[in-house]
Amino acid sequence: MSPPILQTRDLTVRFGGHVAVDAVTCDFHTGQLTAIVGPNGAGKTTYFNLISGQIAATAGSVRLRGRDIGGLSVAARTRAGIGRAFQLTNLFPNLTVLENVRLVVQCHAQQGFNLWSMAASHRELTDRAMAVLERVRLADLAGQTVSELSHGNQRKLEVALLIALDPAVYMFDEPTAGMSVDEAPVVLDLIAELKEQSDRTVLLVEHKMDVIARLADRIIVLHNGALAADGEPAEVIASDVVQEAYMGRDLEDV
Amino acid sequence: MRAVLSGDMPRSRVLALILAVILVALALAPFLFPGVRTVDTAARICVFVVLVASYDLMLGYGGIVSFAHTMFFGIGAYGIALASTHMGRGFDALIVGAGAGALVAAALALVIGLFSLRVRAIFFAMITLAVASAVAVLVSQLSGLTGGEDGLTFQTPRALSPAFRFGDSLLGVKLNGKLLVYYLVFVGALILFLLLLRVVNSPFGRVLQAIRENDFRAEAIGYRVVYYRVAATCLSASAAALAGSLYAIWLRYVGPDTVLSMEIMIDILLMVVIGGMGTMYGAVIGATLFVLAQNYLQALMGSASGLVEGVPVLPQLLSADRWLLWLGVLFVLSVYFFPTGVVGRLRQGR
Numbered sequence: 001m002s003p004p005i006l007q008t009r010d011l012t013v014r015f016g017g018h019v020a021v022d023a024v025t026c027d028f029h030t031g032q033l034t035a036i037v038g039p040n041g042a043g044k045t046t047y048f049n050l051i052s053g054q055i056a057a058t059a060g061s062v063r064l065r066g067r068d069i070g071g072l073s074v075a076a077r078t079r080a081g082i083g084r085a086f087q088l089t090n091l092f093p094n095l096t097v098l099e100n101v102r103l104v105v106q107c108h109a110q111q112g113f114n115l116w117s118m119a120a121s122h123r124e125l126t127d128r129a130m131a132v133l134e135r136v137r138l139a140d141l142a143g144q145t146v147s148e149l150s151h152g153n154q155r156k157l158e159v160a161l162l163i164a165l166d167p168a169v170y171m172f173d174e175p176t177a178g179m180s181v182d183e184a185p186v187v188l189d190l191i192a193e194l195k196e197q198s199d200r201t202v203l204l205v206e207h208k209m210d211v212i213a214r215l216a217d218r219i220i221v222l223h224n225g226a227l228a229a230d231g232e233p234a235e236v237i238a239s240d241v242v243q244e245a246y247m248g249r250d251l252e253d254v
Numbered sequence: 255m256r257a258v259l260s261g262d263m264p265r266s267r268v269l270a271l272i273l274a275v276i277l278v279a280l281a282l283a284p285f286l287f288p289g290v291r292t293v294d295t296a297a298r299i300c301v302f303v304v305l306v307a308s309y310d311l312m313l314g315y316g317g318i319v320s321f322a323h324t325m326f327f328g329i330g331a332y333g334i335a336l337a338s339t340h341m342g343r344g345f346d347a348l349i350v351g352a353g354a355g356a357l358v359a360a361a362l363a364l365v366i367g368l369f370s371l372r373v374r375a376i377f378f379a380m381i382t383l384a385v386a387s388a389v390a391v392l393v394s395q396l397s398g399l400t401g402g403e404d405g406l407t408f409q410t411p412r413a414l415s416p417a418f419r420f421g422d423s424l425l426g427v428k429l430n431g432k433l434l435v436y437y438l439v440f441v442g443a444l445i446l447f448l449l450l451l452r453v454v455n456s457p458f459g460r461v462l463q464a465i466r467e468n469d470f471r472a473e474a475i476g477y478r479v480v481y482y483r484v485a486a487t488c489l490s491a492s493a494a495a496l497a498g499s500l501y502a503i504w505l506r507y508v509g510p511d512t513v514l515s516m517e518i519m520i521d522i523l524l525m526v527v528i529g530g531m532g533t534m535y536g537a538v539i540g541a542t543l544f545v546l547a548q549n550y551l552q553a554l555m556g557s558a559s560g561l562v563e564g565v566p567v568l569p570q571l572l573s574a575d576r577w578l579l580w581l582g583v584l585f586v587l588s589v590y591f592f593p594t595g596v597v598g599r600l601r602q603g604r
C-alpha cells in the first residue's frame with residue numbers, strides 16, 4: 001500500500017482535567033473513505049479540530065504526506081490540502097451564496113491580494129463557483145443572501161464550500177444533520193462521487209448506519225476520546241464494541 | 255461609468271441623485287457658492303469624505319476598530335507642514351511631504367498591526383488608542399520641530415496662494431491661487447475616493463468582507479486573516495495620511511487641535527455610522543451631512559431661536575450654544591431610524 005497521506009500519532013488534547021481526544025494513532029490512505037463514529041461527546045469534532053488546526057494538541061502529532069503540520073496555521077493547513085466542513089453551519093451570512101463559493105475559488109486562484117481588478121468581473125472564477133453550485137443544486141439561489149436561506153440549504157452550502165476548495169483530504173462533520181429526507185441524498189451522492197475520484201481522501205463523521213454501510217471503506221470508532229475499533233465496515237459493525245455500545249441501533253439514537 | 259465606479263453602482267435612484275448633487279455641488283462650489291466660508295466648507299467635505307472612506311475600509315469592510323485614524327491623518331498633514339517648512343515652498347515639498355506622510359503612516363500601521371492584530375482584533379483597538387495618545391503628547395512636547403500646541407503655519411507654492419492671479423475673473427469669481435488649491439483638493443479627494451472604491455470592490459475587498467463576517471471560516475478556506483487585516487490597516491492609514499496632506503495644503507496650517515485631536519476621531523466615527531458602514535458612498539453622505547451640520551447648525555439655530563422669541567423655553571433650547579446637543583439628538587435619531595446608515599436605508603427602500 002502507498003504511504004498514508006494523513007497520520008495522527010498519539011494525538012491527545014486535554015481540556016482541564018478532561019481528555020477529549022486520547023492518544024489516537026491512525027493512518028488514512030489516499031482514495032479511502034473512512035467513517036468516524038461514536039456517541040455524542042466522544043471527541044469526533046475535537047479530533048477534526050486537531051487535524052485541521054482549530055485547536056492545538058496537548059501531545060502527539062499530525063502528519064500530512066509524512067510532514068508534521070502541528071506548527072502550521074489553519075490557513076496553511078488548508079492550503080496544504082486539508083479541507084473542512086463544519087458540524088455547525090459556519091458561513092458568511094451577509095454575502096450572497098455565489099460570493100461565499102467564489103471566495104473559496106478565489107483563494108485557490110491566489111487572487112486574494114488582487115487590489116485592482118473588479119471581483120465581480122472575474123469570469124472564470126464565477127463560472128467555477130457556479131459549477132459547484134450546480135452540483136449541490138443551489139444554482140437557482142446564487143444571488144440570495146445566505147442568512148435568508150433555509151437551514152437545509154445552508155447545510156448544502158457548507159458542503160459546497162468544501163467541494164469548491166477541492167482539498168486532498170475532505171473532512172465532513174455530520175454533513176446531513178438537520179437536512180430533510182429529500183435534501184440529504186444530494187449531499188450523500190456528492191460524497192459518493194468524491195469516492196470515485198481515486199486521488200481524494202474522505203473522513204466522514206456520520207451517525208446513520210445505512211449511509212455508512214453504503215459509503216465507507218473503513219470505520220473507526222471513538223469512545224471517550226480513544227480509538228475503540230478500526231476496520232472493515234461489516235467487521236466493525238458486527239464487533240463487540242459497537243454491538244455492546246449501540247446494540248445495533250442507529251448510532252444517533254444512543 | 256461602471257469601470258470608474260468599479261462596478262459598485264449606487265443601486266438606488268435616490269442615492270444616485272443625492273450623490274450626483276453632492277458631486278456637482280463640490281465640483282462647482284467656488285462658482286455656485288462664492289464666499290470664503292462656503293468654499294472652505296466644501297474643501298473640508300472633500301477631505302473628510304476621503305478620511306471617512308479610508309476609515310470605512312478598515313471598520314466597515316475589515317471589521318477592525320481603530321482609534322488611531324486621526325493620528326494617520328495628522329501624520330500626512332504634518333508631513334506637508336514639515337516638508338514645506340524645511341524645503342521651502344514648492345511643489346517638490348508637497349510631493350515629498352505627502353509621500354513621506356503616507357509611507358510613515360503605512361509603516362506605523364504595519365508595526366501596530368503586526369504587533370497586535372495577531373492577538374485579537376480588540377487588542378488592536380486598545381493599542382491604537384494608546385499610540386494615538388502618545389503621538390498627540392509627543393507632538394505637543396516637541397515644540398521645536400512641530401510648533402507644539404501652536405502648530406505650524408507655512409507657505410505653499412506661489413501658484414497656490416491667493417496672491418497668485420492667472421486671469422481676471424470668470425463668472426464673477428477671481429481666478430487666483432485659492433481657486434487652484436480648491437481644485438487640487440477636490441481632484442485629489444476624488445481620485446483617492448475612486449481608488450478606495452476600487453479596493454473594496456476588488457478580490458481583496460471581498461476577502462475583507464469575508465473576514466468581517468466570519469474570520470474563523472475565512473481562515474478555514476485558506477486566507478491568512480492577519481495578513482489581510484494588516485494590509486487593510488496599512489492601506490487605510492496611507493489614504494488617511496493623504497487626506498491629511500490635502501487638508502494641510504488647503505489650510506496652510508497644522509496644529510494638534512485641527513489635525514490630531516480625539517474630537518476628530520469621534521467625528522469620523524459619527525460620519526461612518528450616519529452614512530452607513532461598509533458602503534463607500536456612506537462616507538460621502540456622512541461627511542457631507544456632518545460637515546454641513548457642524549458649520550451651519552449653529553447659525554440656523556441662532557435664527558430659529560430669534561423666530562420663537564417670547565415663547566417660553568424654546569428660545570433657550572434653540573440657542574446657538576446648544577448646537578452640540580442638537581447634533582447629538584440628530585445622531586441618535588439617525589441611528590434609530592437608519593441603523594444601517596443613510597445608504598443602507600436608501601438601498602433597502604429601492
Ligand SMILES: Nc1ncnc2c1ncn2[C@@H]1O[C@H](COP(=O)(O)OP(=O)(O)O)[C@@H](O)[C@H]1O
Binds near residue numbers: 039044047
Ligand atoms: N473547547 C473545548 N473546551 C472544553 N471542552 C471541550 C471543548 N471542545 C470539546 N470539548 C469537550 O470534548 C468532548 C468531545 O466533544 P466533541 O468533539 O464535540 O464530541 P463529538 O463531536 O464526538 O460529539 C465533549 O465532552 C466536549 O464537551
Ligand SMILES: [Mg+2]
Binds near residue numbers: 046173
Ligand atoms: Mg461533533
